[in-house]
Amino acid sequence: MRINVISGLFLIIFSQTAFTAVNIDYWKTRQGTRVYYVHTTSLPMVDVQISFDAGSARDGYQFGLASMTSSMFDAGAGEWNADQIAERFASIGAQFGKGVSKDMAWLSVRTLTEPALFDKAMETLHVILSSPSFSEADFERKKRRVLAALKQREESPGALASIAFNKALYKEHPYAHPGAGVIETVAGFGPQHLREFYNQYYVAANAMVVIVGDVDKAKAQQMAEQLMAGLAVSTKPEPLPEVPPLEKGYDQHIDFPSTQTHVLSGLLGKSRLDKDYVTLYVGNHILGGSGLVSKMFKEVREKRGLAYSAYSYFAPQLRTGSFTMGLQTRNDQTAQAVAVMKQTLSDFVEQGPSEKDLIAAKKNITGGFALRIDTNRKLINYVNMIGFYQLPLDYLDSFPARVNAVTAEQIKETFQRRVKPELLQTITAGGQ
Amino acid sequence: MKFVLLFIALLCSSFTAISSPSQVAEKTLENGLKILVKPDRRSPVVVSQIWYKVGSSYEPGGITGISHMLEHMMFKGTQKYPAGEFSRIIAENGGRENAFTGRDYTAYFQTLEKSRLEISLKLEADRMRNIHLIADELKKELEVVTEERRMRTDDKPRSKTQEHFLAMAFSNSPYKNPVIGWPADIAAYKVADLQAWYERWYAPNNATLVVVGDIDPDNVFALAEKYFAPIKPSTIDPVKPQNEIEQFGARKMTVKLPAKLPYLIMGYKVPVLNTVKEEWEAYALEVLAGILDGGNSARLASRLVRGKQVAISAGAGYYMTSRLPDLFMLDATPVKGQTVYDMEYALKNEIIDLQTHLVDDAELQRIKAQVLANAVYEKDSNFYQAMQLGMLETVGIGWEKADDYVENINQVTAEHIRQVARKYLVEDKLNVAYLDPQPITTQPKAARHSGGRHAH
CATH class of the missing domain: 3.30.830.10 (Metalloenzyme, LuxS/M16 peptidase-like)
Known part of the structure; x- marks a missing residue:
């Protein structure tokens, strides 16, 4: 009976949030590039993002190549050098962005929609995308910066732990290495490597476009065609290999003269298209994903004061992503903190969530759903994710209902099947 | 230049379209x-x-x-x-x-x-x-x-x-x-x-x-x-002023810590909106910070990172909404082969340039263009808008100043920038810290491997 009352409450929430439904328009350009478009009207601005299956998983053995290629786009393109590109964007108040993750590489522009400003922003983006220079001089400068950043990374026990953690999880898989690369590989790059990478992956067949803002559909269509016009059509790259399962648990300590030890512990998690996606999401929300009220936070910080931050999360990827638990603690209490973290996980896996915990989690996720898409910035990130991983277009709208359908028994069963504490890969980096 | 002014006009109209002061x-x-x-x-x-x-x-x-x-x-x-x-x-x-x-x-x-x-x-x-x-x-x-x-x-x-x-x-x-x-x-x-x-x-x-x-x-x-409303007010004794004493001459320090890269920080004592006698000075310092570090077209990126290629990174910052007089900050990381002293020299050269020459008009307009556009983009986030109001009110400037920000920035001239550079970015008010990297003595070493799960 109590459950019935609760589901009635959720219906009210649905009707309240119904008008926030996100209408994603989808089509393909003449060259076959997927385009996702959401019309928002209240501000005279637009965000555009072009994404490619060209993340660090495409580095091959040249770790850091995807990242370095991406970093060079605004260093020179067409007739312009870096100063001219920067001045073109700045003079109209447009913001240019670029980046890579394991799966993805992207370029983005935020601009006002006033035609003269908008046109200049789009023209600049088009040239950057279709005619990057990768000149020798720009390349050498960039390479020095990257090498310095990689050196500086060695100042950070957290960064060292993260590199070791990914290696432990993924071994020889393309997800294993750090996206920024390592000094040994980056030192060997030349501009021709970047050009080759660009020619292979920055092609229309491997691209998608997301447009969110105050432009009408005809304009969005025209914009997508023009932006992609300079790219070769070519073909999609071969699918990434599946991630081999973990066979046994693993512990590694990295000595570092810091006052705190950084702890990362986890195992292989889920893919974006995983059938258990929502069940694992809701379960982890209770375990370590809900900030100040999660079990991990309560056990490690609230009850024992062992760390400032303590969390767990699934990082879903195109292939199997990671499940990670993390904290940082004073060196001499590392063993205790790790024990609490692992105990919290194994208790959760053994017992599953209580009905009360589950109801609270559902209320938090569904009741706060509007907060996830209340800015153009957040919206474009979601739409880009939906497009890149080819999730259903009603993914956002149907998400609350899928969350509400999860049961405590399902979470328990799914965690027991997917999250095996005996396979944990645990990295500690810090002093003795 | 004609185009830059056209853009400014268009930016102004976009900005006006979304802002009504009340x-x-x-x-x-x-x-x-x-x-x-x-x-x-x-x-x-x-x-x-x-x-x-x-x-x-x-x-x-x-x-x-x-x-x-x-x-x-x-x-x-x-x-x-x-x-x-x-x-x-x-x-x-x-x-x-x-x-x-x-x-x-x-x-x-x-x-x-x-x-x-x-x-x-x-x-x-x-x-x-x-x-x-x-x-x-x-x-x-x-x-x-x-x-x-x-x-x-x-x-x-x-x-x-x-x-x-x-x-x-x-x-x-x-x-x-x-x-x-x-x-x-x-x-x-x-x-x-x-x-x-x-x-x-x-x-x-x-x-x-x-x-x-x-x-x-x-x-x-x-x-x-x-x-x-049911909560009774308290008698709040105002906080003591603790006005910073005047600085007579540059101060420098070295910090030796385990690190991989050297690093330089510089800071000049400057007034803030809350304390300055002539408000335009605070806005001029704000634009000056933009000239140095307002995006990838600004001087530190285009001259030190790209042009002379002496710095891995270089930045400048001014917090005009501080409650008390603050520092105009600069920082830089040298490229291999350059030192923190070279960075100090390069940054001071940029200051001298600002004290000697008037900022180019196109350059000034670019900063204003970014300020105008940002004023629209900021409206994308409720949280940011609330932050702005809360902070201005709390430090004693008053939230109403948020409405005048764009206009006050627009009033800043090249001459204003040169004047504040000459008045405030002076050697006797300068503070410098050099991070002198020491070896990270416990080198990351090969893993202590172990299979299987440890009991807990």
Whole structure:
């Protein structure tokens, strides 16, 4: 009976949030590039993002190549050098962005929609995308910066732990290495490597476009065609290999003269298209994903004061992503903190969530759903994710209902099947 | 140049289209609580922030960081809502919440679906006066804050250098102390210290409630009246001025820490909007910071990182909304083969250039173009808009200044920039810190491998 009352409450929430439904328009350009478009009207601005299956998983053995290629786009393109590109964007108040993750590489522009400003922003983006220079001089400068950043990374026990953690999880898989690369590989790059990478992956067949803002559909269509016009059509790259399962648990300590030890512990998690996606999401929300009220936070910080931050999360990827638990603690209490973290996980896996915990989690996720898409910035990130991983277009709208359908028994069963504490890969980096 | 001016005109019209200055509704309750409401109907959400006029710059020696510590303790429960209840209730209502402490403010916020605002006000009103400070909870939370300090500062050579730099640059201004507090002070907090601090500063007449989102101001005022009006005001003794003494001559220091790269920080003593005699000077310093570091087309990126290629990175920053006189900051990391002294020389050359030559008009217009566009982009985020209002009000500038910002920036001329560069960016007011990297003695070494699971 109590459950019935609760589901009635959720219906009210649905009707309240119904008008926030996100209408994603989808089509393909003449060259076959997927385009996702959401019309928002209240501000005279637009965000555009072009994404490619060209993340660090495409580095091959040249770790850091995807990242370095991406970093060079605004260093020179067409007739312009870096100063001219920067001045073109700045003079109209447009913001240019670029980046890579394991799966993805992207370029983005935020601009006002006033035609003269908008046109200049789009023209600049088009040239950057279709005619990057990768000149020798720009390349050498960039390479020095990257090498310095990689050196500086060695100042950070957290960064060292993260590199070791990914290696432990993924071994020889393309997800294993750090996206920024390592000094040994980056030192060997030349501009021709970047050009080759660009020619292979920055092609229309491997691209998608997301447009969110105050432009009408005809304009969005025209914009997508023009932006992609300079790219070769070519073909999609071969699918990434599946991630081999973990066979046994693993512990590694990295000595570092810091006052705190950084702890990362986890195992292989889920893919974006995983059938258990929502069940694992809701379960982890209770375990370590809900900030100040999660079990991990309560056990490690609230009850024992062992760390400032303590969390767990699934990082879903195109292939199997990671499940990670993390904290940082004073060196001499590392063993205790790790024990609490692992105990919290194994208790959760053994017992599953209580009905009360589950109801609270559902209320938090569904009741706060509007907060996830209340800015153009957040919206474009979601739409880009939906497009890149080819999730259903009603993914956002149907998400609350899928969350509400999860049961405590399902979470328990799914965690027991997917999250095996005996396979944990645990990295500690810090002093003795 | 013609085109740049055209762009500015277009940017102005885009900006004007979305801004009407009277969007903020203001009310002050009889007990002194100031309420600012800015309706924004773009999404069915609301952000609620309560700002207290207290932060690390209010703290006397011996209890530095106590404002931040108190912020942590504010989540430890009241008579009515025991430890954890506040967060549980907000979470159950789909909300996000947290808090932050700065030099000049302590603020608590919740973001909620719009119909849930009442919950947030009810809970914040309760913890304005009723928190339970318990020795056992404090003991645990002291450990948490100490871990936070290790994570943010102690294990980060650059953060630690910045901390030491500020301690040198300011002689008697409380800006010499880190927001999180000195380790010895953190370790020695007593419940009585926190209780006194709480009673001294947490009062309706020392707070501003800011609400931005899909809601009517009258609705917010009524709810605020209901929950906050019963709270009695306190007598707030104003914080002592602690005006920084005048600096006579440059100060320099070396910080030797395990690190991989050298690093330079420079800071010139400058006035801020709150303290400056001629307001235009603060806006001119703001634009000057933009000329140096306003995006990838600005001088430090185009001249030092790209042109001369002496720096891996270089930055400049000016915080015009500080409560007390502050520093105009510069920092840089040299490329291999260059030193921190070369960086200092290169940065000073840029300052000399600004003191000698007028900034090119196209360059100036680019900064203004970015300011205009940003004023539109900022409207994408309720949270940011609330931050802006809360901060201006809390440091004593007044939220109304937010409306004039773009116009005041537009008034800045090349001559203004040269004048403030000559007046304030002078050697005798300069402070410099060099991070001298020492070997990281425990080298990362091969893993201690082990198969299987360790028992726990």
